[in-house]
Amino acid sequence: MTSPDPAPDASAAHDLLDQDGVRLTVRDAIATVTLDNPAKRNAQSPALWRALAEAGRALPGSVRVVVLRGEGKSFSAGLDRQAFTPEGFDGEPSFLDLARGSDAELDAVIAEYQEAFTWWRRNDVVSIAAVQGHAIGAGFQLALACDLRVAAQDVQFAMRETSLGLVPDLTGTHPLVGAVGYARALEICATGRFVHADEAERIGLANIVVPADELDGAVQDLAAALLAAPRDAVVETKALLRGAGDRTYEEQRAAERAAQARRLRDLAGLAD
Template sequence: MASLEPLLDQDGVRLTVDDALGTVTLTNPAKRNAQSPALWRALTEAGRALPGSVRVVVLRAEGKSFSAGLDRQMFTPEGIEGEPSLIDLARQDDAELDMTIAAYQEAFTWWRRNDLVSIAAVQGHAVGAGFQLALACDLRVVADDVQFAMLETSLGLVPDLTGTHPLVSLVGYARALEICATGRFVQAAEAERIGLANLAVPGDQLDAAVKDLASALVAAPRDAVIETKALLRGAQSRGYDEQRAAERAAQARRLRDLAGVGE
């Protein structure tokens, strides 16, 4: 990736922009890009800081691991200084706890905006919150050493950082349940076979493969990509006839736009 002046560089997150391509990099390899509320706030801010020119966002991570999940200090009684511990969270009332988790989820939500296509470049461990961050993106390109795992259930918790919906959408209910309930690792070949990964490549080819994919996405007409993404995202919640109608409406907008004819 090109070395560009960052628009944001804080709390283990760096955002750079090169015309239509934005790159969000996790920058704490010494801790295997472990996640914390501060990192989630920085990820949320990265989404807000993206210029309107950006069409494709690549999420990548420095070091051998994409993200090993939650910072282990969050599981200690004292937690992370300045942040609520898990015990503190448990003591919040229902409304406050819901608001706290919803704020954390914002870091995982903006990647699926219709005006963007997001690509996660994943190497090494993508565990728990790391797995869910990769799932937050539209597409995943993985290195051949990747290891996905959803360990929340093994810890007595549930995946709550928006990962359950895309996981079920990608691999189906039964396989998603098995992956989450057992906490087992899913490696590159299986990830590609079951639809978790769009492409698996040798580790030294990961950046090049992501660059090629991003270039192909940017080459397509932006408005057509936006309309297509919206159609595909809505397909699961629509019936067959509703989807047919949505296709007709979207195509009418595209034809009129291309012809310069007002509605």
């Protein structure tokens, strides 16, 4: 008599995307997005940005926490310098070609690139960047795109765009100013210097700093803590906090009252 097949493991991880150096894996309420090109220190390209945007679209509605990590010794060393060569990337216009386009065309292309960096701020998920080694330029901006950052002791943040005659344009300037203030953000960007782990924690770039071999465990513990509270309470709280900087004090008071009314009605079974 043959034994029945074992029941599928409901908590097993499932790969939903694996393309262009990006892998999306989902286990229960936690999704993990992995930059998976360690040989190039997870250098970024337009193809990788499209894959990151696709990962955001592919997230199941059951996901509450998204972890972003980089395979290997570096989180991401930034933009692949091949972008600045006349040849560019295979099948892609080079950045030099893009510069020759109209203002509208160039604006549209950059807006498309930015999509890879925007969805991490959605109110229905909390995103955590697990950052080790280099997080430079586009890598720094990708870490800044997340709500929270857990950093290894060997982390090196740097915004090197100005040294190339460019500006940070992948949505990193807003969260950087929000985290460290205008003056320090300007100094970090204009000098392109490295911000190491201890300073990153002290000035608010990193929520937690741990030894490199404890990074995964620290992220898992943080994710578990985030999942302990009811989902809708976390969603409402994130929306309140994200909008606070754009509201007056009185507007924020009103937003708090409205959010609390929704929560009370939901808990009382009176929600629409």
